[in-house]
Amino acid sequence: MNEDGSARYGAADLLDSPPEKAFDRISELVAKLLQVPVSLVTILDAQRQFFKSARGLTSPWSEARETPLTHSLCQHVARTGAPLIVNEARTDPLVRDNLAIADLGVESYLGFPVHAPDGSIIGALCAIDRVPRSWTGAEQGIMHDLVEILETELNLREEIRRRREAEEARQILMREMEHRVKNSFAKVQAIVSLSLRGRRDLDDIRQSISQRIGALAKTQSLLVNTSGQAASLEAVLLNELGYYDEDGSLSLAGPVVALCEDDAILVGMLVHELATNAAKYGAIALGGDLAIGWNEVDTEDRRRLLLEWRESGCALSGPPEKTGFGTSLLDALVVRQSRGRITRDWRPEGLLMVAEFDLAPPTVAVPETIDEWRAALT
DSSP states (O other), X not given: OOTTSOOOOTTOOXXXXXXXXXXXXXXXXXXXXXXXXXXXXXXXOSSEEEEEEEESOOTTHHHHOEEEGGGOXXXXXXXXXXXXXXXXXXXXXXXXXXXXHHHSXXXXXXXXXXXXXXXXXXXXXXXXXXXXXXXOHHHHHHHHHHHHHHHHHHHHHHHHHHHHHHHHHHHHHHHHHHHHHHHHHHHHHHHHHHHHTTOOOHHHHHHHHHHHHHHHHHHHHHHHSOTTOOEEXXXXXXXXXXXXXXXXXEEEEOOOOEEOHHHHHHHHHHHHHXXXXXXXXXXXXXXXXXXXXXXXXXXXXXXXXXXXXXXXXXXXXXSOSSOOHHHHHHHIIIIIISSOEEEEEEETTEEEXXXXXXXXXXXXXXXXXXXXXXXXXX
16 A cells, blocks of 8 residues: 555556446355455555445445545555455454444455555455354355455456557557657658759759758757757757758757757747648748747746747738648647647738747756757757
């Protein structure tokens, strides 16, 4: 049990769950093999014991499916992690004052601890008789075997849960990877289109395309291979946007901000989506200007980033009719993961987007000036 007295349930999480045949079979076997009128599978927390399965309980306990700890002998099993053998409850110094004796008719008790898959004790499997009784070694062996069967069931459930979560995570990753690949192709197409503008020399075109695609690969390397090292916000922005700035239409303004790996990836994804859309429909595609400004706000307990993306010279007709997966993904990452918010204003001259979200503290020493960052990157 935890220090506060509450059980650690891990994957079991059986409190207040409905009856299930798998647990009822165990309690029925206890009653049949030990010839007892009452058998229980109990799950404990700090204030009560919950009956995941109960055979032979009388009203009102059978309907309530729980009792306070004043009526629990299983609490001693969970606390010590050892079997509890009570041959005559009314004279046993440990439990003789327990209200279960009078209210539930407990005269003798045999309980074994039940472990969750993480090893923590979450409750007990117990046999109760309404007359004094000496529990034999064979009966204790039966209880031990039945507890092992019960814990095997919990382990199987945990494995199923883990596999289900792993599959869900794999599906999300596949969707994200598919989406990023599509966006990468869109960037490559934009790079090629920009490189072809105003050029007639094939060698010049080839060099321009090669340099821009190389910058795209460098950005991916910067984000993926940080390995916990701090990254500069400006470095992330330049790696994502530098190859679009052929005519000086891009401006960056803000202080040095160090980003941990997760925050660098988040900023990279945010800028990646914005740049892709701008290359399709906005300032990059229409020959407008792009200005990005940022500031870092520190409080006593956290860092917070304010990032402004401002497009102009686009002559937009209004917001898009529908949002795609990328927009939903970014909203989820910024709002849910980083306690932030995103606002978008589709003005006639271009998009104004403001994102505000929490930053983690950098885990390593970082350069303090833009020039030091640039020197470190070369």
